[in-house]
Amino acid sequence: MGERIDFRDGRWVVPDHPIIPFIEGDGTGPDIWRAARRVFDAAVDKAARGKRRVEWLEVLAGEKAFKQTGSWLPDATLDSIRAHRVAIKGPLTTPVGGGIRSLNVTLRQLLDLYACIRPVRYFEGVPSPMREPQRLDVVIFRENIEDVYSGVEYRAGSGEADALIGFLAERFGAKIRPGSAIGIKPMSKFGSQRLVVKAIQYALRAGRRSVTLVHKGNIMKFTEGGFREWGYEVAKERFGDKTITEDETGKGKAENGKVIMKDRITDAMFAQLVLRPDEYSVIAAPNLNGDLLSDAAAAQVGGLGLAPGGNVGDGYAVFEATHGTAPKYAGLDKVNPGSVILSGAMMFEELGWTDVAEAIVRGLGGAIRSRRVTYDLARQMAGATEVSTSQFAAGIIEHV
Numbered sequence: 001m002g003e004r005i006d007f008r009d010g011r012w013v014v015p016d017h018p019i020i021p022f023i024e025g026d027g028t029g030p031d032i033w034r035a036a037r038r039v040f041d042a043a044v045d046k047a048a049r050g051k052r053r054v055e056w057l058e059v060l061a062g063e064k065a066f067k068q069t070g071s072w073l074p075d076a077t078l079d080s081i082r083a084h085r086v087a088i089k090g091p092l093t094t095p096v097g098g099g100i101r102s103l104n105v106t107l108r109q110l111l112d113l114y115a116c117i118r119p120v121r122y123f124e125g126v127p128s129p130m131r132e133p134q135r136l137d138v139v140i141f142r143e144n145i146e147d148v149y150s151g152v153e154y155r156a157g158s159g160e161a162d163a164l165i166g167f168l169a170e171r172f173g174a175k176i177r178p179g180s181a182i183g184i185k186p187m188s189k190f191g192s193q194r195l196v197v198k199a200i201q202y203a204l205r206a207g208r209r210s211v212t213l214v215h216k217g218n219i220m221k222f223t224e225g226g227f228r229e230w231g232y233e234v235a236k237e238r239f240g241d242k243t244i245t246e247d248e249t250g251k252g253k254a255e256n257g258k259v260i261m262k263d264r265i266t267d268a269m270f271a272q273l274v275l276r277p278d279e280y281s282v283i284a285a286p287n288l289n290g291d292l293l294s295d296a297a298a299a300q301v302g303g304l305g306l307a308p309g310g311n312v313g314d315g316y317a318v319f320e321a322t323h324g325t326a327p328k329y330a331g332l333d334k335v336n337p338g339s340v341i342l343s344g345a346m347m348f349e350e351l352g353w354t355d356v357a358e359a360i361v362r363g364l365g366g367a368i369r370s371r372r373v374t375y376d377l378a379r380q381m382a383g384a385t386e387v388s389t390s391q392f393a394a395g396i397i398e399h400v
């Protein structure tokens, strides 16, 4: 019989047989979830020798939920994830323009999963456009709730947009072209600081050397500039004895094992990650910057097929594949399950089952080195054999 995971005094309390809800996802979701689940069970079995086991609980979202219940995101799903605290999901379809809002965004906002965590590292043998892709090894903490993704947006010509344009002109003399669409970019000290705190806590726990705040504060002084200012402030207030600013080290102060706090303007950061990737370790960024940076960084080490992600709040977490549903390959047992598999490794690491996480990463690394890989990797790797999603999973299990 499985038991629920709990969260007490800021820590996960994980039973030996935790119940973990999963959303298999749309499109290729079922293909990659089937493969991932086999890998997870094998890794848990190997690491814990039968003493621990996950009881997977399917919850519905996306097209499958709509077909069965008439709702894209049934209340029962949210209730179940809330009750069990930690879940894992495959990709979900997001209809573009109008209709329903992104299910991913809804999940994040409802459970207040304010940190989107994206580790980006290189796996030996993966084709990459870079000469030395192994120099990039970063963990990106992206604020997940605020910024231009907060969902406060009004269509061009709508009453709301016109009223806001009128109000801003009348009250503050702000000039906005009549008939414009309007989006709001809220960024709070509270929201920014709790994200930066998570990034610093992670850097300390994982023995990482620096945390870089990425912002466009040179242009957007109060929102993005605020993020920078609040980030440094909370580092000093809450971790004053464990962090040091880059400025201070430049002025001759010794690091003494402290985490170095630095900041970069967003556009410079994109260049830096390409040119001097090894100077960066943990990155904390507002929502939009973090989103763009995560995919760009993932591309440097060989693409999105292997990029995992986790959305983490206080006592709730949902881990997910970072790519979309790749609908043209649905049901073909073809695509790379690596992203959702590594998301699972992140989940086990977050829950303290580091032995399981390590087994999964070891298995995936071994499968890639054996060059029996899915089409996306095979088409770029010399001497590789293309295998199906399920054969790739079997290869991972062999190396677990």
Ligand code: NAP
Pocket (backbone or CB within 6 Å): 032, 090, 091, 092, 093, 094, 095, 104, 305, 320, 321, 322, 323, 324, 325, 326, 327, 335, 336, 337, 338, 339, 376
């Ligand atoms: P996509 O599904 O990520 O697919 C784009 C391309 O990326 C695919 O055609 C394929 O490239 C490659 N790809 C994606 N997943 C792969 C995998 N597991 N293994 C190997 N290659 C993979 O992006 P999209 O076509 O823009 O979006 C499709 C749907 O997914 C949309 O409804 C979108 O809203 C949704 N979406 C969901 C999430 C999420 O749930 N987190 C994220 C992004 C998008 P090739 O064609 O070169 O083979």
